[in-house]
Amino acid sequence: xxxxxxxIGGGPAGLAAALEAYNNGIENILIIERDKExxxxxxxxxxxxxxxxxxKEELTGPEYAERFIEMLKDTKVNVKLDTxxxxxxxxxxxxxINSEEGYMIISAKAIVLSMGCRERTRGAIAxxxxxxxxxxxxxxxxxxxxxxxxMVGKNVVILGSGDIGLIMARRMTLExxxxxxxxxxxxYSNGLNRNIVQCLNDYDIPLYLSHxxxxxxxxxxxxxxxxxxVDENRMPIKxxxxxxxxxxxxxxVGLIPENExxxxxxxxxxxxxxxxLVNELMETSIDGVFACGNVVHVHDLVDFxxxxxxxxxxxxxxxxxxxxxxxxxxxxxxxxNGITYTVPQKIRLENxxxxxxxxxxxxxxxHDVFIKVKAGDKELLxxxxxxxxxxxxEKIMLPKVKLEGIDVNEITISVEGEA
Numbered sequence: 038x039x040x041x042x043x044x045i046g047g048g049p050a051g052l053a054a055a056l057e058a059y060n061n062g063i064e065n066i067l068i069i070e071r072d073k074e075x076x077x078x079x080x081x082x083x084x085x086x087x088x089x090x091x092x093k094e095e096l097t098g099p100e101y102a103e104r105f106i107e108m109l110k111d112t113k114v115n116v117k118l119d120t121x122x123x124x125x126x127x128x129x130x131x132x133x134i135n136s137e138e139g140y141m142i143i144s145a146k147a148i149v150l151s152m153g154c155r156e157r158t159r160g161a162i163a164x165x166x167x168x169x170x171x172x173x174x175x176x177x178x179x180x181x182x183x184x185x186x187x188m189v190g191k192n193v194v195i196l197g198s199g200d201i202g203l204i205m206a207r208r209m210t211l212e213x214x215x216x217x218x219x220x221x222x223x224x225y226s227n228g229l230n231r232n233i234v235q236c237l238n239d240y241d242i243p244l245y246l247s248h249x250x251x252x253x254x255x256x257x258x259x260x261x262x263x264x265x266x267v268d269e270n271r272m273p274i275k276x277x278x279x280x281x282x283x284x285x286x287x288x289x290v291g292l293i294p295e296n297e298x299x300x301x302x303x304x305x306x307x308x309x310x311x312x313x314l315v316n317e318l319m320e321t322s323i324d325g326v327f328a329c330g331n332v333v334h335v336h337d338l339v340d341f342x343x344x345x346x347x348x349x350x351x352x353x354x355x356x357x358x359x360x361x362x363x364x365x366x367x368x369x370x371x372x373x374n375g376i377t378y379t380v381p382q383k384i385r386l387e388n389x390x391x392x393x394x395x396x397x398x399x400x401x402x403x404h405d406v407f408i409k410v411k412a413g414d415k416e417l418l419x420x421x422x423x424x425x426x427x428x429x430x431e432k433i434m435l436p437k438v439k440l441e442g443i444d445v446n447e448i449t450i451s452v453e454g455e456a
Contacts, residue, residue, distance in 0.1 A: 038141060038142070039065075039143075039144045039145075039391055040066060040067045040115075040144070040146075041063050041064075041065040041145070041146045041147065042055070042058050042065070042066045042067070042142065042145060042146065042147050042148070042149065042194065042353055042354070042357060043067045043068075043069065043131055043143060043145040043149075043356050043369075044058075044062050044067070044068045044069070044148075044149045044151060045074070045122050045125075045131070045144050045151060045298070045376070046069075046070065046077070046148070046150070046151035046152045046153060046154060046181070046330075046332070047068045047069070047070030047075040047076070047077065047082055047118070047136050047332065048070075048076065048077020048078060048079065048102075048151065048153050048330070049076075049077055049078075049079055049101070049102065049105065049179050049339050049342050049343060049346070050109075050151035050153065050329045050330025050331065050342050050343075050346040050349075051068055051070070051077075051149065051151035051330075051346070051384055052068070052075065052076075052102070052105040052106070052109060052328075052346075053105065053329075053342070053343045053344060053346035053347050053350065054151055054329055054346040054347070054349045054350035055068050055109070055114050055149075055350060056105065056108055056109060056112070056114075056148045056347075056350065057187070057346070057347040057348075057349075057350030057351050057354070058156065058350040058351070058354040058357075059113075059114055060146040061111045061350070061351055061354035061355070062354060062357075062358065063353070063354045063357055064112075064114075065112050065113075065392050066112075066113075066114045066115065066194050067114075067115045067116070067143065067145075068114060068115070068116045068117070069122055069131070069133055069143075069294075070117070070118050070119075070120065071119070071120060071121050071127050072119070073118055073119050074118065075102065075106050075109075075116065075118070075204070076098075076099065076102030076103075076106065077097045077102070077153055078098070078153065078176070078279065078358055078404075079098035079099060079100065079101055079102040079339065079345070080102060080184065080442055081096060081098070081176075081179050081180045081183045081184050082097070082098030082099075082179070082183075082204075082241050083099065083126065083183050084097060084098070084204055084207075084208070085097050086231075086341070087100070087101040087338075087339050088100075088101050088104075088339075088340065089171055089340065090338065090341075090343075090344070091339075091343050091344075092104065092342035095377075095397050099337075099368070101327060103341060103404065108240065112325075116345045117133070117135065117433045119135055119136065120133050120134070121134055121135070121137040122131060122298060124298070124299070124301060124302075124414075125148065125298055125299075125302040126302070127302065127303060127324055129144065129145045129146070129147070129148055129322060129326065130142055130143065131143040131144075131148065132144075132396055133292070137195065139408045140227075141270050142366040145230045146325065146355075146356075146357050147325045147326070147327065147356050147357050148325065148326045148327065149327045149328070149331075149347070149349050149353055150298070150299060150313065150321070150326065150327065150328040150332050151328070151329055151332055151346060151349075152294075152295040152296070152298065153294075153295055153330060153331045153332055154291065154292040154293055154294045154295055154331040154332065154335055155295050156174040156175070156176050156177070156201075156288070156289075156291070156292060156293075157174075157288070157290045157291045157292070157293060158174060158288065159172055159288060159373065160355055161290070161341045162236075162288075162290050164196075164250050164253060165251065165252060165253070165328045166252045166253030166254060166263075166303055167253050167254055167255050167256070167260075168253075168259070169254075169255030169256065169258050169259045169261065170255075170257065170258050170259055171189075171190055171255065171258050171259030171284050171285045171286065172253070172259060172285075172286045172288070173189055173285070173286075173287055173288070174287070174289075175195065175197070175199075175201040175202045175204075175205045175287045175288060175289040176201050176287050178205055178209075178285075178287050179201065179204070179205055179208065179307055179324065181186050182208060182209075182212060183208070186385050188212060188213075188214070188285075189209075189216065189285055189287075190209075190214060190284045190285025191213075191214050191284060192214065192215050192217065192282065192283040192284050192285065193206075193209050193214050193216045193217065193283060193284075193286075193287060194217050194218050194219075194220065194229075194250075194251070194262055194264075194281050194283045194285070194286050194287075195216065195218070195219045195220065195286075195288075195289060196220050196250050196286060196287070196288050196289065196290060197219075197220075197221065197222075197227065197288060197289035197290040197291070198219050198221040198226040198228050198233070198244060198289065199227045199228055199289040199290070199291065199292075199360070199428075200227075200228045200229055200232050200289075200337070200404050200428075202219060202228070202287060202288075202289025203219065203226075203232040203233060203236040203237060203288050203289075204232060204236055205229040205287055205289070205336050206219055206236050206237060206242050206342075206354075207235065207236035207237075207239075207355075209383070210240050210242070210289075211237065214285075216240075216320070217243075217281045217283060218242070218243050218244075218246045218264070218281060219237060219242060219243070219245070220248045220249060220250060220264050221244060221245065221247070221248065221250045222247070222248070222267060222271055223246070223247070224246050224247045225246065225426060225428075226244065226246070226428065227278070227400045227427065227428045228428055229337060229428060229429065230429075238352065238393050243337055244446050245264060245279075247266055247267050248264045248265065248266050248267065248279075249264065249265065249267055249271075249273065250262055250263070250286070251263050251265040251273050251278065251346070252278075253286070253390070254301045257384060258284055259279055259283060259284050259286060260282070260283075260284070261281065261282055261283065261286060262280070262281050262283060262286055263278050263279070263280050263281075264278070264279050264281070265277050265278050265279070278345060284451055292331065292335045294310065294331060294332050294333065294334065294335065295331075295332055296311065296312060296313065296332060298386070299321070299332070301330070302326070303322075303323065304321045304322055304323055304326065304328075305322035307378065307382060308332040309372075309377060309378035310333065310335075310378050310380065311333050312328065312332055312333040312380075313327055313328045313332070313333060314379065314382050314383075315327075315365070315381045315382065315386050316381050316383050316384060316385065317350035317381055317383075317384035317385055317389055317393055318348075318349075318355075318356070318361060318380075318388055319333070319345065319348055319349035319352060319381070320352065320356070324363070325353075327349045327352060327353045327356075328349065328354050329342070329345050329346040329348070329349035329350075330342045330345060330346050333345070334378065334380050334396065336430060337348065337428070337429060337430050338430075339429065341396070341432075344394075345396070348394070351431055352388075354394065358413070361388055362385060362387035362388050364383055364387065364444060366386070366387065367382050367383040367384065367385055367446065368383065368385070368386070368443070368447060368448060369382065369383045369392075369446060369447040369448075370383065370384070370395065370447070370448060370450060371448065371449045371450070372449075372450065372451075373411075373449040373450055373451025374402065374451040374453065375399050375403065375406075375425075375452030376397055376398070376399060376400070376450050376451055377397070377398045377399065377427070377453060377454075378394070378397060378398060378415055379395050379397045379450055380395070380397070381393075384435075384440075385392070385417070386437060386440055386441060389437050389438045389439055389440075390437070391436065392434050392435055392436040392437050393434070393435050393437075394432055394433070394434050394435075395408065395433050395434075395435055395450070396431070396432050397430070397431050397432075397450060398427055398429075398431065399425040399426065399427060399431065399452055400427060401427065402424075402426045403422075403425040403426075403452060404423065404424055404425075405422075405423055405454070406413060406421075406425060406452050406453065406454050407419050407420065407421055407422070407452070407453050407454045408420040408422060408431065408433055408450065408451075408452060409451050409452075409453050410433070410435065410439075410450050411447055411448065411451070412443040412444075412445050412448050412449075413445050413449075417435075417439050417443070417448065418433070418435065418436075418439060420433050422452075425452065433450075
């Protein structure tokens with residue numbers, strides 16, 4: 038089984054990458070998806086708000102996925118559903134298995150990794166207390182309610198104000214449940230501002246900032262949870278306990294890029310993003326293996342996933358056609374003050390046309406600041422931002438002409454000038 042390009046993951050990232058590669062001359066493409074249908078997480082996201090950047094209209098998650106699935110039908114791209122990838126070797130062989138074809142070894146000239154991400158669980162954050170039924174990750178609850186048709190509970194508390202948690206606060210309310218509170222460890226919400234307004238404020242659901250769950254009580258089924266205020270070190274403060282009678286606790290406590298395959302293949306992982314370290318082509322540390330979407334870093338908007346994945350698909354096509362410069366003349370992007378990470382982490386000017394988009398996150402809520410790009414002491418670029426928050430990914434464009442004249446092999450991106 039030989040293909041020019043194999044895309045691992047048939048969610049929004051994999052679909053966009055495969056279509057872009059196909060549109061740039063690569064026809065012998067295979068998408069491998071472990072679920073029974075394409076679309077990934079979008080299939081359970083029945084709320085609208087998707088597609089404003091990509092399609093210039095507001096779509097639900099399934100509608101957004103369907104646009105790409107329909108485009109795929111007009112191509113020669115092959116798809117294997119209900120198929121699990123077990124291993125990727127350093128010579129670009131994919132070992133996979135399904136119930137119809139059994140064990141397969143698939144050879145590829147290039148690979149795109151688009152496995153997405155998974156949720157942190159109760160065990161990952163060590164919530165103390167009893168171990169009753171009724172504790173779900175927010176995404177699992179979303180699938181139960183939206184796709185399987187099961188109501189997970191009637192009296193709900195949500196820990197974590199990430200976008201999935203906020204959206205599920207609204208969803209559970211619309212299904213008739215009582216959402217008593219959304220509890221957030223940080224002094225600010227980790228969701229988009231529009232979701233705070235549309236999912237909490239519009240339904241009078243209280244948001245407890247700088248709080249966390251400190252006890253879980255229940256015999257068989259969850260009966261009660263205790264929350265406490267936390268100090269500046271995120272430690273619970275005694276005497277601030279507040280109890281809620283509830284039968285369900287939903288956890289929206291962060292997402293982890295799904296990189297077990299990447300690590301097993303020996304791909305270099307960035308500890309800041311928990312995703313592969315990539316260059317200007319979205320190529321990983323293994324030649325000809327590209328990565329995009331939430332497997333690289335967790336995105337806010339599926340439109341940004343699409344943009345990044347098209348870039349990976351385009352460059353995978355160029356790689357297959359021997360149209361990329363393969364050298365080690367890298368300029369490394371370093372984190373300065375206030376920046377958590379950047380993607381890509383290194384760039385080669387030879388493979389950049391007019392400029393390159395760099396994605397990043399800040400480590401705190403900031404107002405009236407500048408994103409500064411410097412080579413040594415020389416300031417190359419400055420971008421004004423009236424507001425920055427960890428929950429909102431930032432994007433800047435580095436023009437090639439600004440990078441050509443520097444005489445160092447690294448640039449620093451930082452946040453300066455907070456009012």
